[in-house]
Amino acid sequence: xxxxxxxxxxxxxxxxxxxxxxxxxxxxxxxxxxxxxxxxxxxxxxxxxxxxxxxxxxxxxxxxxxxxxxxxxxxxxxxxxxxxxxxxxxxxxxxxxxxxxxxxxxxxxxxxxxxxxxxxxxxxxxxxxxxxxxxxxxxxxxxxxxxxxxxxxxxxxxxxxxxxxxxxxxxxxxxxxxxxxxxxxxxxxxxxxxxxxxxxxxxxxxxxxxxxxxxxxxxxxxxxxxxxxxxxxxxxxxxxxxxxxxxxxxxxxxxxxxxxxxxxxxxxxxxxxxxxxxxxxxxxxxxxxxxxxxxxxxxxxxxxxxxxxxxxxxxxxxxxxxxxxxxxxxxxxxxx
Numbered sequence: 001x002x003x004x005x006x007x008x009x010x011x012x013x014x015x016x017x018x019x020x021x022x023x024x025x026x027x028x029x030x031x032x033x034x035x036x037x038x039x040x041x042x043x044x045x046x047x048x049x050x051x052x053x054x055x056x057x058x059x060x061x062x063x064x065x066x067x068x069x070x071x072x073x074x075x076x077x078x079x080x081x082x083x084x085x086x087x088x089x090x091x092x093x094x095x096x097x098x099x100x101x102x103x104x105x106x107x108x109x110x111x112x113x114x115x116x117x118x119x120x121x122x123x124x125x126x127x128x129x130x131x132x133x134x135x136x137x138x139x140x141x142x143x144x145x146x147x148x149x150x151x152x153x154x155x156x157x158x159x160x161x162x163x164x165x166x167x168x169x170x171x172x173x174x175x176x177x178x179x180x181x182x183x184x185x186x187x188x189x190x191x192x193x194x195x196x197x198x199x200x201x202x203x204x205x206x207x208x209x210x211x212x213x214x215x216x217x218x219x220x221x222x223x224x225x226x227x228x229x230x231x232x233x234x235x236x237x238x239x240x241x242x243x244x245x246x247x248x249x250x251x252x253x254x255x256x257x258x259x260x261x262x263x264x265x266x267x268x269x270x271x272x273x274x275x276x277x278x279x280x281x282x283x284x285x286x287x288x289x290x291x292x293x294x295x296x297x298x299x300x301x302x303x304x305x306x307x308x309x310x311x312x313x314x315x316x317x318x319x320x321x322x323x324x325x326x327x328x329x330x331x332x333x334x335x336x
Contacts, residue, residue, distance in 0.1 A: 001014050001015070001016065001043065001044030001045065001046075001296065001299050001300075002014075002015045002299045002300040003015065003046075004201070004280045004281065005201070005280065006118070006148070006174050006175055006201050006203075006280045006281075007148075007172070007173075007174025007175055007199050007200045007201045007280070008172075008174065008198075008199025008200075009148060009172055009174045011076070011117065011147070011148060011174070013046070013047040013076050013203075013280060013281050014044065014045045014046045014047045014076075014281065014299075015274055015280065015281050015282065015299050015300075016043075016045055016270070016281065016282055016284055016295060016296050016298065016299050017045065017047040017048070017049050017078075017203060017281040017282065017283050017284070018036075018037065018040040018045050018047065018048050018049070018283075018284065018285070018286075018292070019048075019049040019050070019205065019283035019284065019285050020033065020037075020048075020049075020050050020054060020059045020062065020063055020285060021049075021050075021051070021054055021059075021205065021283070021285055030062050030065075032287070032288070032289075033062045033066065034062070034065065034066040035289045036286045036287075036288070036289050036291075036292055037063065037066035037067065038066070038289070039286070039289035039290075039292040039293060040286075040292050041070065042293075043292055043293050043296040044296065044299075045292070045296065046074060046075055046076055047075075047076040047077075047078070047281060048063060048067065048075065048076070048077050048078065049078040049079075049177075049203065049283055050063050050077075050078070050079050050080075050111075051079055051080035051081075051083070051120075051122055052079060052080065052081060052083075052085045052103055052106065052107050052110075053080075053082075053083035053084070053085055053122065056085060056086075057085055057086070057106070057110060060079060060107055060110035060111050061110045063077075063111060064110050064111040064112040064113070065112070067111075067112075068112060072113060072114075075117075076117040076118070077111060077113060077116050077117055077118075078116060078117060078118040078119075078120060078150070078203075079107045079111065079116050079118075079119060079120070080119070080120040080121070080122035080152060080177075081095065081099065081100055081103040081104070081107075081119070081120070081121065081122060082094065082095055082121055082122035082123045082125065082152075083122055083123070083335060084335055084336060085103065085106070088336060090336070093334050093335055093336060094125045094127060094128055094334045095121055095124075095125035095128045095132075095133040095136075096125070096128050096132065096133075096136075097132055097133075097135070097136040100133065100136040100137065100140065101136060101139075101140070104116075104119060104140050104145050104146065105145075108145060114144070114145075115144055115145050115146060115147060116145070116146050116147070117146075117147050117148065118146065118147070118148045118149070118150050118174075118175060119137065119140060119141075119145075119146035119148075119149055119150070120149070120150040120151060120152050120175070120177060121133065121137075121149075121150070121151045121152065121154070121162075122152050122153075123152065123153055123154075123330055123331055124151070124153075124154050124155070124158050124330060125334060126331070126332060126333060126334070127333060127334045130158075130161055130162060130165060131165060134162060134165040134166060134169055134171075135169065137149045137166075137169075137171065138166075138169040138170070138171045141171045148171075148172050148173075148174050148175070149166060149171055149172065149173045149174070150173065150174060150175030150176065150177060150203070151173070151175070151176055151177070152176070152177035152178070152205075153177070153178055153179070153326060153329070153330055154176060154191075154326075155190070155191070155326050155327050155330075156190035156191050156193075156194040156195075156323075159173075159176060159191065159194055159195065159198070159200065160194055160198065163198045163200065173200065174199070174200055174201065175200060175201050175202070175203050175280070176191060176195055176200055176201070176202050176203070177202070177203045177204070177205060177283075178191060178202060178204060178205070178326065179204070179205055179206045180202065180204035180205075180206070180207065180273055180276075180279070181204075181206055181207050181208065181209040181213060181269060181272075181273060182209070182213060182269060182272050182273075182311060182315060182319070183209045183212065183213065183242060183247065183251075183315065183318065183319055183320065184206070184209060184319075184320050185319055185320065185321045186320060186321060186322055186323055186324075186325040186326055187202065187323070187326070188321065188323075189321065189322075189323035190323040190326075191323070191326065192276070192278045195278055196278050201278060201279070201280035201281075202276070202278050202279045202280065203279075203280055203281045203283060204273050204279055204281070204282055204283060205283045206283075207269055207270050207272070207273040207282040207283070207284070208266050208269045208270065208284075209239075209242055209269070210239040210242065211239070212239065212242040212243070212247070212248070212251060213251060213254070213265060213266065213268075213269035214264075214265050214266045214269075215251055215252055215254070215255060215265040217243065217248050217251075218248065218252070219245040219248040219249045219252070220245060223243075246318055247318045250314055250315050250316065250318055251265075253314045254268065254311065254314055254315075257307065257310050257311060257314065260307070261301075261303060261307055263297070263298070263301065264294060264297075266294065266295060266298075267294065267295065267297050267298040267301070268298075268303075268311075269298075270282045270284060270295055270298035271298040271301040271303055272303065272308070272311065274298065274299075274301070275302075275303055275308065282298070
Protein backbone atom coordinates (compact mmCIF):
# COMPACT_ATOMS: atom_id res chain seq x y z
CA UNK A 1 0.00 0.00 0.00
CA UNK A 2 1.17 3.52 -0.75
CA UNK A 3 0.39 6.41 1.59
CA UNK A 4 -0.10 10.10 0.83
CA UNK A 5 -0.23 13.24 2.95
CA UNK A 6 -3.74 14.61 3.43
CA UNK A 7 -3.63 18.26 2.42
CA UNK A 8 -0.97 20.51 3.86
CA UNK A 9 -0.78 18.46 7.07
CA UNK A 10 1.49 15.84 8.58
CA UNK A 11 -1.23 13.16 8.41
CA UNK A 12 -0.63 10.25 6.05
CA UNK A 13 -3.51 8.10 4.80
CA UNK A 14 -3.70 5.00 2.63
CA UNK A 15 -4.25 6.02 -1.00
CA UNK A 16 -6.94 3.38 -1.17
CA UNK A 17 -9.37 4.26 1.62
CA UNK A 18 -12.14 1.89 2.63
CA UNK A 19 -15.57 3.52 2.45
CA UNK A 20 -18.76 1.92 3.73
CA UNK A 21 -21.17 4.17 1.86
CA UNK A 22 -24.44 2.41 1.16
CA UNK A 23 -22.98 -1.03 1.56
CA UNK A 24 -23.42 -1.86 5.24
CA UNK A 25 -26.69 -2.15 7.08
CA UNK A 26 -28.85 -2.35 3.98
CA UNK A 27 -27.24 -4.35 1.19
CA UNK A 28 -24.86 -6.52 3.12
CA UNK A 29 -25.23 -8.55 6.28
CA UNK A 30 -23.08 -7.40 9.18
CA UNK A 31 -20.81 -10.42 9.21
CA UNK A 32 -19.89 -9.93 5.53
CA UNK A 33 -19.30 -6.23 6.26
CA UNK A 34 -16.89 -7.21 9.03
CA UNK A 35 -15.08 -9.60 6.67
CA UNK A 36 -14.67 -6.74 4.16
CA UNK A 37 -13.10 -4.52 6.83
CA UNK A 38 -10.76 -7.37 7.85
CA UNK A 39 -9.81 -7.84 4.19
CA UNK A 40 -9.07 -4.10 3.95
CA UNK A 41 -6.78 -4.26 6.99
CA UNK A 42 -5.03 -7.35 5.57
CA UNK A 43 -4.47 -5.49 2.30
CA UNK A 44 -2.70 -2.62 4.07
CA UNK A 45 -5.62 -0.17 4.14
CA UNK A 46 -5.40 1.89 7.32
CA UNK A 47 -7.96 4.60 6.49
CA UNK A 48 -11.70 4.06 6.91
CA UNK A 49 -14.38 6.54 5.85
CA UNK A 50 -17.99 6.45 6.99
CA UNK A 51 -20.83 8.86 7.85
CA UNK A 52 -23.60 9.06 10.42
CA UNK A 53 -26.27 8.98 7.69
CA UNK A 54 -25.13 5.75 6.02
CA UNK A 55 -27.86 3.20 6.67
CA UNK A 56 -29.13 5.72 9.29
CA UNK A 57 -26.15 5.28 11.68
CA UNK A 58 -25.90 1.48 11.26
CA UNK A 59 -22.79 1.75 9.10
CA UNK A 60 -20.82 3.48 11.89
CA UNK A 61 -21.87 0.78 14.37
CA UNK A 62 -20.74 -1.99 12.01
CA UNK A 63 -17.40 -0.27 11.36
CA UNK A 64 -16.83 0.30 15.08
CA UNK A 65 -17.46 -3.38 15.78
CA UNK A 66 -15.24 -4.50 12.90
CA UNK A 67 -12.29 -2.36 14.05
CA UNK A 68 -12.58 -3.33 17.71
CA UNK A 69 -9.28 -4.60 19.07
CA UNK A 70 -7.18 -2.88 16.39
CA UNK A 71 -4.43 -0.49 17.54
CA UNK A 72 -6.18 2.90 17.30
CA UNK A 73 -2.94 4.80 16.58
CA UNK A 74 -2.45 2.72 13.41
CA UNK A 75 -5.84 3.68 11.96
CA UNK A 76 -7.31 6.81 10.40
CA UNK A 77 -11.08 6.93 10.96
CA UNK A 78 -13.18 9.52 9.13
CA UNK A 79 -16.86 10.33 9.50
CA UNK A 80 -19.27 13.08 8.45
CA UNK A 81 -22.22 15.19 9.56
CA UNK A 82 -25.05 17.01 7.74
CA UNK A 83 -27.78 14.68 6.51
CA UNK A 84 -30.80 13.78 8.69
CA UNK A 85 -30.23 11.03 11.26
CA UNK A 86 -32.35 9.36 13.92
CA UNK A 87 -36.08 10.06 13.75
CA UNK A 88 -35.40 13.12 11.56
CA UNK A 89 -36.52 15.85 13.96
CA UNK A 90 -36.17 19.56 13.15
CA UNK A 91 -32.60 19.74 14.52
CA UNK A 92 -31.50 16.27 13.40
CA UNK A 93 -30.04 17.72 10.20
CA UNK A 94 -27.71 20.38 8.83
CA UNK A 95 -24.59 22.00 10.26
CA UNK A 96 -25.97 23.94 13.21
CA UNK A 97 -23.89 23.98 16.37
CA UNK A 98 -26.53 21.78 18.04
CA UNK A 99 -26.52 19.13 15.32
CA UNK A 100 -22.71 19.06 15.02
CA UNK A 101 -22.16 18.70 18.78
CA UNK A 102 -24.76 15.95 19.13
CA UNK A 103 -23.64 14.15 15.98
CA UNK A 104 -19.96 13.92 16.91
CA UNK A 105 -20.89 12.39 20.28
CA UNK A 106 -23.20 9.86 18.62
CA UNK A 107 -20.59 8.98 15.99
CA UNK A 108 -17.83 8.42 18.57
CA UNK A 109 -20.12 6.19 20.60
CA UNK A 110 -21.05 4.06 17.57
CA UNK A 111 -17.47 3.91 16.30
CA UNK A 112 -16.26 2.99 19.82
CA UNK A 113 -13.44 5.53 19.71
CA UNK A 114 -12.49 8.69 21.63
CA UNK A 115 -11.80 10.70 18.49
CA UNK A 116 -12.00 10.66 14.71
CA UNK A 117 -9.01 11.67 12.63
CA UNK A 118 -11.16 13.66 10.20
CA UNK A 119 -14.65 15.11 10.71
CA UNK A 120 -16.30 16.22 7.48
CA UNK A 121 -19.19 18.51 6.59
CA UNK A 122 -21.15 16.12 4.35
CA UNK A 123 -22.68 19.00 2.35
CA UNK A 124 -22.86 22.78 2.66
CA UNK A 125 -25.69 23.98 4.90
CA UNK A 126 -27.42 26.96 3.27
CA UNK A 127 -29.46 27.59 6.44
CA UNK A 128 -26.67 27.96 9.00
CA UNK A 129 -24.12 30.81 9.04
CA UNK A 130 -20.76 29.37 8.03
CA UNK A 131 -19.19 31.09 11.07
CA UNK A 132 -21.46 29.03 13.37
CA UNK A 133 -20.53 25.80 11.61
CA UNK A 134 -16.79 26.46 11.62
CA UNK A 135 -16.79 27.61 15.26
CA UNK A 136 -18.59 24.38 16.23
CA UNK A 137 -15.99 22.37 14.27
CA UNK A 138 -13.21 24.29 16.03
CA UNK A 139 -14.73 23.37 19.41
CA UNK A 140 -14.94 19.70 18.36
CA UNK A 141 -11.23 19.84 17.49
CA UNK A 142 -10.29 21.61 20.75
CA UNK A 143 -12.27 19.04 22.74
CA UNK A 144 -10.06 16.37 21.15
CA UNK A 145 -13.00 14.70 19.41
CA UNK A 146 -11.60 15.30 15.90
CA UNK A 147 -8.06 16.03 14.76
CA UNK A 148 -8.76 17.62 11.38
CA UNK A 149 -11.75 19.02 9.49
CA UNK A 150 -12.87 18.30 5.92
CA UNK A 151 -15.79 19.02 3.61
CA UNK A 152 -17.69 17.05 0.98
CA UNK A 153 -19.25 18.31 -2.27
CA UNK A 154 -18.58 21.99 -1.52
CA UNK A 155 -18.00 24.45 -4.36
CA UNK A 156 -14.64 26.18 -4.81
CA UNK A 157 -16.03 29.40 -3.29
CA UNK A 158 -17.47 27.60 -0.27
CA UNK A 159 -14.16 25.79 0.28
CA UNK A 160 -12.24 29.09 0.09
CA UNK A 161 -14.52 30.73 2.66
CA UNK A 162 -14.45 27.70 4.98
CA UNK A 163 -10.66 27.58 4.75
CA UNK A 164 -10.40 31.29 5.62
CA UNK A 165 -12.52 30.81 8.75
CA UNK A 166 -10.62 27.64 9.73
CA UNK A 167 -7.38 29.62 9.55
CA UNK A 168 -8.82 32.37 11.75
CA UNK A 169 -9.97 29.72 14.24
CA UNK A 170 -6.55 27.99 14.18
CA UNK A 171 -7.85 24.63 12.97
CA UNK A 172 -6.88 22.69 9.85
CA UNK A 173 -9.35 22.22 7.02
CA UNK A 174 -7.36 19.77 4.90
CA UNK A 175 -9.71 17.76 2.71
CA UNK A 176 -12.54 17.86 0.21
CA UNK A 177 -14.55 14.74 -0.63
CA UNK A 178 -16.12 15.05 -4.09
CA UNK A 179 -17.35 12.55 -6.63
CA UNK A 180 -14.59 12.00 -9.20
CA UNK A 181 -14.06 9.42 -11.92
CA UNK A 182 -13.14 9.12 -15.59
CA UNK A 183 -16.80 9.87 -16.35
CA UNK A 184 -17.37 12.64 -13.75
CA UNK A 185 -14.62 15.26 -13.80
CA UNK A 186 -16.52 18.32 -12.58
CA UNK A 187 -13.91 19.17 -9.90
CA UNK A 188 -11.07 19.68 -12.38
CA UNK A 189 -12.06 23.19 -13.49
CA UNK A 190 -12.48 25.01 -10.16
CA UNK A 191 -12.38 22.83 -7.03
CA UNK A 192 -8.97 21.25 -7.71
CA UNK A 193 -7.11 24.52 -8.58
CA UNK A 194 -8.59 26.22 -5.48
CA UNK A 195 -7.64 23.29 -3.25
CA UNK A 196 -4.11 23.12 -4.66
CA UNK A 197 -3.69 26.79 -3.80
CA UNK A 198 -5.05 26.31 -0.24
CA UNK A 199 -3.27 23.06 0.63
CA UNK A 200 -6.39 20.86 0.58
CA UNK A 201 -6.49 17.30 -0.83
CA UNK A 202 -9.32 15.40 -2.48
CA UNK A 203 -10.57 12.11 -1.06
CA UNK A 204 -12.65 11.00 -4.00
CA UNK A 205 -15.82 8.94 -3.85
CA UNK A 206 -17.20 6.76 -6.60
CA UNK A 207 -13.95 6.38 -8.61
CA UNK A 208 -15.59 3.40 -10.34
CA UNK A 209 -18.72 5.49 -11.07
CA UNK A 210 -20.93 3.33 -8.84
CA UNK A 211 -19.67 0.20 -10.56
CA UNK A 212 -20.27 1.40 -14.13
CA UNK A 213 -16.52 1.49 -14.91
CA UNK A 214 -16.15 -2.20 -14.07
CA UNK A 215 -17.87 -2.91 -17.39
CA UNK A 216 -20.42 -5.20 -15.71
CA UNK A 217 -23.36 -3.19 -17.08
CA UNK A 218 -23.78 -4.10 -20.73
CA UNK A 219 -25.77 -1.88 -23.15
CA UNK A 220 -29.28 -3.22 -23.69
CA UNK A 221 -29.14 -5.74 -20.84
CA UNK A 222 -30.74 -5.79 -17.38
CA UNK A 223 -28.31 -4.97 -14.52
CA UNK A 224 -26.94 -8.06 -12.73
CA UNK A 225 -28.88 -9.15 -9.64
CA UNK A 226 -27.38 -7.77 -6.42
CA UNK A 227 -25.59 -4.94 -8.23
CA UNK A 228 -25.95 -1.30 -7.24
CA UNK A 229 -28.12 -0.55 -10.28
CA UNK A 230 -30.54 -3.20 -9.06
CA UNK A 231 -30.54 -1.99 -5.42
CA UNK A 232 -33.78 -0.17 -4.75
CA UNK A 233 -32.59 0.97 -1.30
CA UNK A 234 -30.72 3.92 -2.82
CA UNK A 235 -28.14 2.49 -5.17
CA UNK A 236 -30.29 2.54 -8.31
CA UNK A 237 -31.06 6.28 -8.04
CA UNK A 238 -27.42 7.26 -7.77
CA UNK A 239 -26.30 5.31 -10.80
CA UNK A 240 -29.07 6.43 -13.18
CA UNK A 241 -27.06 9.19 -14.88
CA UNK A 242 -24.56 6.69 -16.27
CA UNK A 243 -27.04 3.98 -17.26
CA UNK A 244 -27.50 4.81 -20.93
CA UNK A 245 -26.23 2.84 -23.90
CA UNK A 246 -23.83 5.54 -25.15
CA UNK A 247 -21.94 5.67 -21.82
CA UNK A 248 -22.09 1.89 -21.30
CA UNK A 249 -20.93 1.22 -24.85
CA UNK A 250 -17.88 3.44 -24.48
CA UNK A 251 -17.03 1.87 -21.14
CA UNK A 252 -16.97 -1.53 -22.90
CA UNK A 253 -14.42 0.01 -25.31
CA UNK A 254 -12.07 0.64 -22.35
CA UNK A 255 -11.48 -3.10 -21.95
CA UNK A 256 -8.51 -3.26 -24.38
CA UNK A 257 -6.97 -0.23 -22.60
CA UNK A 258 -7.23 -2.01 -19.23
CA UNK A 259 -5.78 -5.18 -20.79
CA UNK A 260 -2.79 -3.25 -22.15
CA UNK A 261 -2.20 -1.75 -18.69
CA UNK A 262 -2.37 -5.22 -17.14
CA UNK A 263 -5.28 -4.14 -14.94
CA UNK A 264 -8.91 -5.03 -14.49
CA UNK A 265 -11.44 -2.35 -15.46
CA UNK A 266 -12.03 -1.48 -11.79
CA UNK A 267 -8.30 -1.22 -11.09
CA UNK A 268 -7.86 1.03 -14.13
CA UNK A 269 -10.63 3.33 -12.87
CA UNK A 270 -9.12 3.60 -9.38
CA UNK A 271 -5.57 4.05 -10.73
CA UNK A 272 -6.88 6.80 -13.06
CA UNK A 273 -8.12 9.04 -10.21
CA UNK A 274 -4.86 8.50 -8.31
CA UNK A 275 -2.88 9.99 -11.23
CA UNK A 276 -4.22 13.40 -10.15
CA UNK A 277 -1.67 14.91 -7.72
CA UNK A 278 -4.40 16.66 -5.75
CA UNK A 279 -6.08 13.33 -4.95
CA UNK A 280 -4.85 11.87 -1.64
CA UNK A 281 -7.08 8.81 -1.71
CA UNK A 282 -9.68 6.93 -3.69
CA UNK A 283 -12.63 5.66 -1.67
CA UNK A 284 -13.43 2.06 -2.42
CA UNK A 285 -16.32 0.05 -0.97
CA UNK A 286 -17.04 -3.65 -1.20
CA UNK A 287 -19.89 -6.09 -0.88
CA UNK A 288 -17.51 -9.09 -0.91
CA UNK A 289 -14.10 -9.42 0.77
CA UNK A 290 -12.36 -10.46 -2.47
CA UNK A 291 -13.31 -7.12 -4.09
CA UNK A 292 -11.13 -5.31 -1.56
CA UNK A 293 -7.97 -7.21 -2.50
CA UNK A 294 -8.63 -6.60 -6.20
CA UNK A 295 -9.12 -2.83 -5.78
CA UNK A 296 -5.96 -2.47 -3.69
CA UNK A 297 -3.89 -3.55 -6.68
CA UNK A 298 -4.53 -0.08 -8.15
CA UNK A 299 -2.30 1.48 -5.46
CA UNK A 300 1.10 2.66 -6.65
CA UNK A 301 0.25 2.19 -10.35
CA UNK A 302 1.55 4.78 -12.84
CA UNK A 303 -0.46 5.18 -16.04
CA UNK A 304 1.61 6.49 -18.96
CA UNK A 305 0.44 9.76 -20.63
CA UNK A 306 -0.32 7.84 -23.84
CA UNK A 307 -2.67 5.50 -21.93
CA UNK A 308 -4.38 8.46 -20.23
CA UNK A 309 -4.94 9.97 -23.69
CA UNK A 310 -6.43 6.73 -24.99
CA UNK A 311 -8.95 6.78 -22.14
CA UNK A 312 -9.95 10.35 -23.08
CA UNK A 313 -10.27 9.38 -26.74
CA UNK A 314 -12.48 6.38 -25.96
CA UNK A 315 -14.81 8.24 -23.58
CA UNK A 316 -14.98 11.41 -25.69
CA UNK A 317 -18.01 13.59 -25.03
CA UNK A 318 -19.74 11.33 -22.49
CA UNK A 319 -17.40 12.76 -19.82
CA UNK A 320 -19.12 15.35 -17.58
CA UNK A 321 -16.81 18.32 -16.92
CA UNK A 322 -19.16 21.17 -16.01
CA UNK A 323 -17.92 22.70 -12.71
CA UNK A 324 -21.44 24.06 -12.13
CA UNK A 325 -22.62 20.50 -11.41
CA UNK A 326 -21.20 20.67 -7.86
CA UNK A 327 -23.63 23.48 -6.97
CA UNK A 328 -26.39 22.00 -9.13
CA UNK A 329 -26.42 18.64 -7.36
CA UNK A 330 -26.11 20.17 -3.86
CA UNK A 331 -29.17 20.54 -1.60
CA UNK A 332 -30.62 24.06 -1.91
CA UNK A 333 -32.20 23.89 1.54
CA UNK A 334 -31.68 21.64 4.51
CA UNK A 335 -33.03 18.16 4.08
CA UNK A 336 -35.57 17.30 6.78
